[in-house]
Amino acid sequence: MDFWVLGQYAVNILFLAGIYGCVGLGFSLVYGVMNIINLAHGSLIMMGAYTTFWLFTSYGIDPFLSIPLSAVLFFMIGYFIQGAIINRVMKTGIFMIMILTYGIEIILVNLALYLWKANYRSVAPAYSGNILELGSITIPYLKLAILAATVLITVCVYLFINKTKTGMAIQATSLNRYSAQLVGIDIHRIYNITYGVSTALAATAGALIASVYPIFPSMEGPFLGKAFVIAVLGGLGNMAGALVGGLGLAVAETVGSLVFGASYQNVTAFAVFVIILVLRPYGLVGKRFFAEISS
Amino acid sequence: MLEIEHLAAGYGEVQVIWDLGLTVGSGEVVALLGANGAGKTTLLKVISGVLRPSGGSVKFHGCELSGLGPEQVVKSGISHIPEGRQLFSGMTVEENLVMGAYTRSTRGLSSGLERIYEIFPELSNKRKRQAGTLSGGEQQMCAVGRGLMSDPKLLLIDELSLGLAPVVVERLVRAVMEVHQQRELDILFVEQDVQLALEVATRAYVMESGRIVKQGASQVLMDDPAVRQAYLGL
Amino acid sequence: MRNNLAAVGIWVAVLFLVLTTLPLILSGYWLKILTNIIMFAVLAQSCNIISGYTGYPALGNVVFFGLGAYSTAILMNRIGAPFPLALLAAGLISGLYAAVLGLPILKTKGHYFVMATLGVNEATRELVNNLDFLTGGGIGMSLPIPDRSIQSFYILIYFTMLVILVSCTLLVHFVSRSPFGFALRAIRANEQAAGVMGINTTLCKTGAWVASAFFTGLAGGVYAYWLTYIESQVVFSIIIGVKFFVILLLGGAGTVFGPLLGAFMFQIIDQFIWGAFPEFHLGVLGLLMIMVVIFVPNGLLRLFETRIWFPAKGLFQALGVMGTRAGRSEKG
Numbered sequence: 001m002d003f004w005v006l007g008q009y010a011v012n013i014l015f016l017a018g019i020y021g022c023v024g025l026g027f028s029l030v031y032g033v034m035n036i037i038n039l040a041h042g043s044l045i046m047m048g049a050y051t052t053f054w055l056f057t058s059y060g061i062d063p064f065l066s067i068p069l070s071a072v073l074f075f076m077i078g079y080f081i082q083g084a085i086i087n088r089v090m091k092t093g094i095f096m097i098m099i100l101t102y103g104i105e106i107i108l109v110n111l112a113l114y115l116w117k118a119n120y121r122s123v124a125p126a127y128s129g130n131i132l133e134l135g136s137i138t139i140p141y142l143k144l145a146i147l148a149a150t151v152l153i154t155v156c157v158y159l160f161i162n163k164t165k166t167g168m169a170i171q172a173t174s175l176n177r178y179s180a181q182l183v184g185i186d187i188h189r190i191y192n193i194t195y196g197v198s199t200a201l202a203a204t205a206g207a208l209i210a211s212v213y214p215i216f217p218s219m220e221g222p223f224l225g226k227a228f229v230i231a232v233l234g235g236l237g238n239m240a241g242a243l244v245g246g247l248g249l250a251v252a253e254t255v256g257s258l259v260f261g262a263s264y265q266n267v268t269a270f271a272v273f274v275i276i277l278v279l280r281p282y283g284l285v286g287k288r289f290f291a292e293i294s295s
Numbered sequence: 296m297l298e299i300e301h302l303a304a305g306y307g308e309v310q311v312i313w314d315l316g317l318t319v320g321s322g323e324v325v326a327l328l329g330a331n332g333a334g335k336t337t338l339l340k341v342i343s344g345v346l347r348p349s350g351g352s353v354k355f356h357g358c359e360l361s362g363l364g365p366e367q368v369v370k371s372g373i374s375h376i377p378e379g380r381q382l383f384s385g386m387t388v389e390e391n392l393v394m395g396a397y398t399r400s401t402r403g404l405s406s407g408l409e410r411i412y413e414i415f416p417e418l419s420n421k422r423k424r425q426a427g428t429l430s431g432g433e434q435q436m437c438a439v440g441r442g443l444m445s446d447p448k449l450l451l452i453d454e455l456s457l458g459l460a461p462v463v464v465e466r467l468v469r470a471v472m473e474v475h476q477q478r479e480l481d482i483l484f485v486e487q488d489v490q491l492a493l494e495v496a497t498r499a500y501v502m503e504s505g506r507i508v509k510q511g512a513s514q515v516l517m518d519d520p521a522v523r524q525a526y527l528g529l
Numbered sequence: 530m531r532n533n534l535a536a537v538g539i540w541v542a543v544l545f546l547v548l549t550t551l552p553l554i555l556s557g558y559w560l561k562i563l564t565n566i567i568m569f570a571v572l573a574q575s576c577n578i579i580s581g582y583t584g585y586p587a588l589g590n591v592v593f594f595g596l597g598a599y600s601t602a603i604l605m606n607r608i609g610a611p612f613p614l615a616l617l618a619a620g621l622i623s624g625l626y627a628a629v630l631g632l633p634i635l636k637t638k639g640h641y642f643v644m645a646t647l648g649v650n651e652a653t654r655e656l657v658n659n660l661d662f663l664t665g666g667g668i669g670m671s672l673p674i675p676d677r678s679i680q681s682f683y684i685l686i687y688f689t690m691l692v693i694l695v696s697c698t699l700l701v702h703f704v705s706r707s708p709f710g711f712a713l714r715a716i717r718a719n720e721q722a723a724g725v726m727g728i729n730t731t732l733c734k735t736g737a738w739v740a741s742a743f744f745t746g747l748a749g750g751v752y753a754y755w756l757t758y759i760e761s762q763v764v765f766s767i768i769i770g771v772k773f774f775v776i777l778l779l780g781g782a783g784t785v786f787g788p789l790l791g792a793f794m795f796q797i798i799d800q801f802i803w804g805a806f807p808e809f810h811l812g813v814l815g816l817l818m819i820m821v822v823i824f825v826p827n828g829l830l831r832l833f834e835t836r837i838w839f840p841a842k843g844l845f846q847a848l849g850v851m852g853t854r855a856g857r858s859e860k861g
Contacts, residue, residue, distance in 0.1 A: 037640050088823055094640055095586050096822045099778060102771045103818030110812035165397070172394050175383040181345050182377055184369030184398035184445065221767065225651050228644055236640065263659050270652035277645045278633045 004136040013250045015143040018150035019208050021246030023223060024230030025157060025239065026201030032237030033174040033194045036086070037094065039101040042224025043108035044199050048074060048206020049215040050112055056123045056210075063123050063211040064145060070207060071200040078199025083192045090191070105220065112217040120214040128211075146208050153204055154243060160197070161239065170194055174237070222266075229273040235283025244284060248272075296321050297342070297373075297449055297483065302351035302361075304341045311337045313505045315351070319449065324475060324482045326492040326513070328526060329502035335485040336378055338502070339451045342483075343375035344368035355449065370398045374447035378454045378485075380438040384427030388418055388437050391426050395444030403446075411440040414470050432463035439467060443474060450475075452484035456491065464488075468495060489526040493517050501526075552687045560683055564755070566796040567690045568748055572773040573780065573788035574697045575744040580774070581782035582701075582710065583737045584717030585635065589646030591770030592653050593623040593742040597749025598764040599657055602670045605754070607663070612675075616689075616750040623746025624739045631735035638720075647767070654765035669760030672753055686755045693751065694789075697744045702785050704740075713737055717783075775818050781828025790829055 023045060030038045051070040055061040061069070081104060089096050125142070132139045161167040173180040173190045180187055209215065209223075226249060233248040234241025249269060256268025276284070297319040305311040311334045319325045327335050340346040342353055344365035353360040355371055363371075374395075383391050389408065396407055412419035415436040421429065426437055435455065442450060452471070456464040472495065474480055486492035493499060493513040501509035501522065509522065516522050548567075552560055572594065579587045600619035604610040610618070634645045657664050664670055675682045704710040712733045715723035724730045753759045763769075772795070780791025802813045825832050 031640075035640070037643060085819065085823075089826070092822070092826055094643065095580075095774070095778070095782075096826055098586070098588065098643065099771065099775055099818055100822045102767075103815040103822070105815070106768065106811045106818075107815035110809055110815065113811070114808060165401075168390065168394065169397060171386065172383050172397075175385050176381055178345065178377060179381040179383060180394075181365040182343060182369070182375045182381075183394050183441065184366045185394075186364060186366040225647075228647065232644060232648075264655075267652055267655040267659060270648050270655060274634070274645055274648045274652060277637055277641055277648065281637060281641050 007135070007137045009254060011137060011139055011143075013247070013254050015147055016250035016253070017243075017247040018147045019205065019246075020226060020230050020249050021243040022150050022153060022201065022205040022208060023227050024234065024242035024245050025154070026198035026205070027227040028231045028234065028237055028239055028242040028245075029201070030195060030198045031231060032239065033170055034090070034191055035094075035237075036097050036101070038195075038198070039098055039224065040081075040104040040108065041198070041202055041227050042220035042222075043105040043112075044074070044078070044202035045206040045209065045223045045227075046112060046215070046217060046220040047108055048203030049210035049219070050116055050121075050206070051203060052207040052210040053116075053121050053123050053215060056125075062125055063207055064149060067149070067204050067207045070203040074203035075196040075200040077196075079192045079196035081199070082195035083188070086195065087188050087191060105224075109217050109220055116217070118217055120216050122214045123210045125211065142212060146211065149204075149208060153201070157197075157201070157239070166190075166193060225266075225270070229269050232273055232276055232281075233284055236281075238283060241283050248284060296356050297481070298352075298354040299342070300352050300354075302338075302341065302348055302353065304337060304346055304348040304350075306337075306346075310349070311505050312341065312348075315502075315505070315507055317500055317507060317510075319481050319483050321481060322479065323498060324472075324496045325484070326496035326499040327483060327485045327502060328489055328492060328499055328522075332504075333502040334505040335502055336453055337505075339375060339453055339483075339485065342368070342451060343373060345375075366398065369445055369447075372445075372448035373451065374442045374445050374449070375451040376438050376442040376453060376455070378457065380434045382426040382434055382437055382441070384425065386426055387423050388426055388429070389422040391437055391441050392418075392444050395441035396446075398445055407444055407446070411443060414443075414474065415440055432459055432467075435459060435463070435467060436470075439471060446478075447480065449481045449483065452482065454485055454487060456486065456488050464491070489522075548691060552684050557680065557683065560687060562796065562800055564683070564687045564690055566792050567687070567694050568752060569773060569776055569796060570789045570792035571690065571694045571697055571744055571748040572769075573776040573792055574694065574701060575741045575748070576773050576777050577701060577782060577784075577788050578704070578713075578744075579734075579738045579741040581777060581784070581787075582705065582713045582717065583734060585734065585738070586639075586643050586774075587646045587738070587741070588643045588767075588770055588774060589648070589650035590741065590745055590773070591765060591767065592646070592650040593627065593745035594749035594752070594769060595650075595654065595657070595761065595765035596623050596626055597746030598753035598759045599664060599670070599749075599761075600746070601750035601753045602672050602759055603663055605672055606670065612754055616747060616754070619750035620743045620747040623749070624743040627738045627742030628735060631738045632731070635731065635734045635738065650765055650767070650770070654761050657761045657765070664761070667761070669758060672757045672759075674757055675754075683755075686751060689751050690748070693744060693747050698785065698789065700740065700744075705785055709733065709736070714783075771818075775821060779821050779825065779829055781831050784828070787828050794829065 027038060027041045030036055048070055051073070052063050052066045055066040055069065056063060085104070086097065086100065089100055128140070128142050130141045132141060132144065161170060169180070169185045169190055170193065172183070173185060173187050177187060180190070230242060230245035230249050232245070234243065234245030252269050252272045253265045257265040260268060299315060299317040302312055302315040303310060315338065327338065329335050337346065341348050342360070344360065344363050344367065348361045351361070355373060358371060360368055360371065383394060386394070392408055392411055393404065396404055412422070417433055418436055418440060421433065426434065429437060450471070455467055455471070459467070468491070471482065475482055484492070493516060496513050498511065499513055499516050500507050501516070509516065509519070551563060555563065576587060576590050579585050579590070597619040600622045601615045604615035604618055605612065630649060634642065634649065637645050658666055660666070704713070712723065712728045715726065715728055716730055716733060720730055749764060752764070776791040776795045777788055778791070779795055780789065781787030798817060799814065803810055806813050
């Protein structure tokens, strides 16, 4: 294969990996800290995308500028969802919590259907046609901006988790709930914050998606599926792994569509997913430590 | 000053503690003895707020604790060193200690850390090591250090000696007793090694199926034929 | 004990009589609703085998529904197989799929198992979408229109579904008191311990999943013939999978009649929601799911027992109405 073609693929994979990393980050965070498979994550991403669409069409706010706004708004929504609903059932089994989060999921889908109908919508900022040409590689500025945004977001999340008191408390809670309580961490408040941050990350991912792809209420399904794959590839609950998982999914999809044809992109992704689950449940880069199963 | 009266507690519909009374006066080191499953750990969990009691009262310096969350109990000056150490094994030793001071302001943090490193110099050279990679004795030191970081007035210790060599146990006990004398720290501890417990404690309680069945000064219990037979094998 | 058995016998007989005469007098609309209830009872009951008794939350079990539907459609449409044959084959294909997949996938536990089953469902749906020459791809697939009157066709569908439900429930009933059922419950309680006790856990789990897949596949096959048109987005949709989980929870997982009660309650409520809030149907459904999890986590059957039946019994006993015999049968 020609060097330039390969370069073009690499650029596309990187861009996709950025978005996917963002999709997986919040999902993995919630799993890692609370041991919850958050089936509402897809619809939170979808609502984030619509929020960007709404801010863009109604107030002309640029999708990238809308990120801080919607992140704050979604943080509060997530904090509330966890505090008012999910915390009530934290002690029941995985079954219950999944049904609960799926309930939240379909409520949000219904809300989106009601507010924006089932139509495809898109956000097209004025600069979306501008392209950077590097030899025969073409890179839309928009994709570059998305890549930059995902790097920035990753750095922020890293700093928050590792350098702040609350971030350390989140880590402590994820490592050992009981000890976290004994040192005086209010774990329910930590759960609320964690879910809030995860929701804000979902909104961010939604904003990025909305700036390049068309959006519609039932996009929640595919993106929830992708969050699964990303999280499992990187090791469930492993934050750094989520980024690796994002890259892994981007590669798997691209290679899958090259080898088997474009329509096999998703089959490849899910096949890889199931194989990883069975053979390396702690993920590609994870340590066994993260895969300690509590059912 | 801990006062527990008519305490009842359990898990779901299973009641584990029945009408239990217990006090720890200032300056006291009190041992809690009893067979496995007697409810000792459950009692400590209730005091530290991890488990809500279903009845009775737990007062600390006159304030009612039952119904408060663990974070408020820690703030009120009680620290609980759990059975099996329960360190944050993915974090370093120092991070574990820092987490111990979670409820305190960050101002006294470095002096607090230095104090722990003085008590346990072993931890000092390993502050950047992952807590999970330490030896059993060092892990217990780290756990005790973490418990002391909140500068408590009452320390609850669950099975300090579990699985450790006698030399290490002695070292830990000496360290804890020094803090007790220097810092006016009251101690309530659960211990399988009854001989050791009665040597260290001023008073002791004996628990059996969720109730206190015997209490008294250590010396008195040491001479009690029933205790000698049941727990000391003499 | 014998008294209890007789009571259950009478109840079952009455239920059976009602279920067999109702379709003959019901209007088309209500017959459709009743058939739907029966279908979801089958799905929940099948799920009960692997999830309720064995403790493996197979959230992606809907894959067998889709597989059964597509197998029936393909066999009838492309080969021209008669319905009963196609249906049986659909059940067997689903069971086989579970057997092949079960060996690797049932090694995973808890969250990992849930995600693996969901992954299998997604991968299978995508595969079905891609095999256009066989499945019609994204356009969906039509089945041959039956050459009989609409009413008699719907009654036929109803009775086929009912037969599947009865056999599935009988299976669950007998399994629940057989050594095999004991093995499954042992796996649910503690798989490692079950293994140590000499239970071949892999075989038992896979067996349970195959049985579950077989009946789910049958339901899917009947569904396909009933609607005469299927598309992958519908028959593999997670929402159907989640629905039968809610039904199972609502009725009571790990009980023989819980799924039936759950399906009845859920479909009636669902129908009501459709009528009352067509625009917010999904949302109200979601709300209902949240409420089930928060307020009746142990299922209606348990709720009924602990809140109404036992207290009532106790009250009667206290009044001396039922005497000591009732007290004994409660333990039995």
